Every structure is written in C-alpha cells, then in structure tokens.
Amino acid sequence: MNHLLRQAQQMQQKMGALQKELETREIDVSSGGGAVKIKINGKQEIISLSISQECLSTNDKELIEETLLTAINQAVKESQTMVSSAMSKVTGGLNIPGLT
Template sequence: MKGMNDLVRQAQMMQRKMSKLQEDLEDRVVEASAGGGMVTVEATCSGSVKSLKIDPAVVDPEDVEMLQDLVLAAVNEAVKKGKETMESEMGKLTGGINIPGMF
C-alpha cells in the first residue's frame, strides 16, 4: 500500500506543478510580426492579444486588404507561438506524456 500512497503523492505534486505552470504561462507574453516587422503583435500563451503595433508606413488607404492580411498573419503567429510555448513547457513537466485536456 505504501507504493500506492507514494504514487498518489507524486501525482498530486505533478498536478500542483502543472497548475502553477499554467497560471504562469497565462501571463507569459510572446511576440510575432508580419511584413518584415511592419505589424507586431504581443499575446499571452493563453491566446489573449495584449498589443498591436502597426508601422505607419504600411497604412495605405488604397490597399486596406494588405494591412488586414498583415494584422491577421501577425495575430495568428502570436497565438501559434503562445500555444507552442505552452505545449513545450508542459511537455518538459510531464516528460512528454500527452495528458488529455491539459492544452
């Protein structure tokens, strides 16, 4: 029975570490850009966009679609980076074991 108690204790410790890591990652900010840095987005690893910077040189009233595409590309890249960071950090903690529902 001692072995089972040790296993339960280890599982509880891992669960606490994972919860703490998730909290930390929710506030961690990643940055991505598009158009050679003309549009830059900062987002948290949980997917919340924190800031959007647009170089005035890219604002062309005749080509709004290009600006929209750049913003969309930068946002998508920032969200992707955040997700990859979260998965990587959680993978380090779990030893690469995929735990359903964690991401």
C-alpha cells in the first residue's frame, strides 16, 4: 500500500512540474497562407495574434473571420495534442479524467 501511495505522490509531483513547463511551451500556427498567425501556449492561452496587411486590405469581412477561426481552432487543437502527449508520458498512458 505504501508503494502505491509513493507512486501516486511521485506522479503528482511530475504532473505539477509538467503543468508549469506547459505554460512556457509555445506553438506557432498560421492560416490563409500566413495571412493570420497565432502563438498559443500549453494552457491554450493565445499569446499573440497577427493579421497581415494584405488580408486586412481585402476588406472581405467574412474571409478574415473564416481565416481567424481556422487559425484559432488549429492552434487550440495543436496545443491540446501537445498537452495530451506530454501528460500521457507522465501518466504512462493512463487516461485520468480532468488532467488533459
């Protein structure tokens, strides 16, 4: 029983360290041939967003909105994949609810 408790404590420590590390990991994503660029971290927080002047000068509101949505969704998905992969390394592949 003590062995299991020790393992759980070690996993908890590793998870805490990983969560801090994920806050600093960043992913760059672009959409529309580079018209929109997004930087997101492992907490799924958008750090920066850039829209090219060319994209803005089109004055095509729907195109700009669609390009933004595509970039945001792609950034969130890639960040979630990064977090999930990192978490599975710590948990040994166990799917623990609430951790990913």
